[in-house]
Amino acid sequence: MDSYVTEKASLFQIMPDALLQQMAEVDSFAQCYETVSFESIDSLLRAIDREPALLVCHQESIGNGQKQLLNEVRAASPNTRVLVIGEKQSMQVQIEALKQGARGYFDQTMPISKLHEALQLILRGEVWVERHVISGLIDDICLKPQVDKQKVQAVKTLSPKELEVAELVSHGATNKMIARRMDITERTVKAHLTAIFQKLGIADRLSLAILFRDLR
Numbered sequence: 001m002d003s004y005v006t007e008k009a010s011l012f013q014i015m016p017d018a019l020l021q022q023m024a025e026v027d028s029f030a031q032c033y034e035t036v037s038f039e040s041i042d043s044l045l046r047a048i049d050r051e052p053a054l055l056v057c058h059q060e061s062i063g064n065g066q067k068q069l070l071n072e073v074r075a076a077s078p079n080t081r082v083l084v085i086g087e088k089q090s091m092q093v094q095i096e097a098l099k100q101g102a103r104g105y106f107d108q109t110m111p112i113s114k115l116h117e118a119l120q121l122i123l124r125g126e127v128w129v130e131r132h133v134i135s136g137l138i139d140d141i142c143l144k145p146q147v148d149k150q151k152v153q154a155v156k157t158l159s160p161k162e163l164e165v166a167e168l169v170s171h172g173a174t175n176k177m178i179a180r181r182m183d184i185t186e187r188t189v190k191a192h193l194t195a196i197f198q199k200l201g202i203a204d205r206l207s208l209a210i211l212f213r214d215l216r
Contacts, residue, residue, distance in 0.1 A: 009123055010052040011035045014044055014061045015085065022112040029116060041069060051077040054119055058108075059086030070101040081122045085115070094129055098206075104128030125204045151211060154200045162199075165192040169205050170212035 011033040013020070020037060023029045033054070038044040041061060048055075055073060062069055066084070073080055084097045085106040094105040103122045106115055118128035158166065161182070168178045175189045182189075193205065202208055 008032060008034050009054055009119075010050075011054045011056065011119070012038065012044060012047070012052040012080075013056040014038045014041065015056060015058045016060075019058070019085070019108060019112075023115070026112055026116065028113070032116070033119070041065065045069075045072055045076070048073055048076045048080070052080055053123065055080050055082045056085055056106075056115075056119070057082065059084055059089075066097065066102075067100045074101050083118060083122055083128065091130075098127065098129065127204065127206050151200065152215070155211075155215065157199050158196060162192050162196050165189060166196055166208055166212055169193070170209040172209070 009032065013035060014037070023035075029035070036047070036052070038047070041057075044055075044057075057069065059066075062084070070082060073082060081103045082101065083104050083106055084102045085108050088107045088109060089105060097105045104118060104127050106118050106128060121128055155163075155166075164182060165178055168181060173181070175186045175193075178184075178189045179186045193208075196208065197203065200208070200211065202211065
C-alpha cells in the first residue's frame with residue numbers, strides 16, 4: 001500500500017454531522033489533518049483565501065452550485081485540491097465534478113478509512129474516482145484530440161520502461177497494478193511517474209492518461 005503523507009495538511013470541510021462524527025472517531029484524521037468545519041458555503045468561501053491544502057464538500061451542501069463553488073475556489077486558492085462527497089452517483093455526475101475542477105468524487109457509503117485514503121491520493125496529485133469514470137472522462141473531453149508537437153517530442157524522450165508505465169496509466173491501472181504487471185516495486189513505479197511528469201511537463205496521472213489516449 002502507498003505510504004501516507006506524514007506532514008499535517010490543512011483540511012476545510014462542509015459535511016453532515018454524522019460524517020464529521022465518523023471522522024472524529026478515526027485516529028488517522030486527527031494525526032494527518034488540521035481540520036476546519038463550516039456550516040455553509042458562504043462561510044467557507046469567506047475563509048478560502050487561507051488556502052487550505054484540501055477541501056471536502058458534500059454534494060447536498062453544494063446543490064446546483066458546484067460549478068460556481070469550484071470556480072471560486074480555483075480563483076481564490078488555486079492550489080487547493082477539492083473532493084466532492086455524497087451518495088453514489090452515475091458516471092456522468094462524477095465526470096462533471098472532475099471537468100469542473102474537483103480531484104474526485106467519494107461515495108459516502110464506503111468505509112470512512114477510505115476517505116482518508118482518497119485524501120492522501122489527492123494530496124499526492126492523483127485523483128479519486130472509479131476506474132471506468134476516468135475512461136469515460138477521457139472519451140468525453142477528447143473527441144477531437146490535439147497534441148502539440150512539443151508534447152510529441154517530449155514523449156519520444158521517455159525510456160521504454162517509462163513508456164510502459166505511461167501506457168498502463170492511460171488504461172486506468174493503479175501503481176499497485178503496474179508494479180505487479182511489470183514485476184517492479186511501487187516505489188519504482190512512483191519514480192518512473194515522477195520522471196514522466198517532469199519530461200512531459202504535466203502535473204498528474206489524469207493529464208498523462210488523456211495525453212496518451214490522444215496519441216493513439
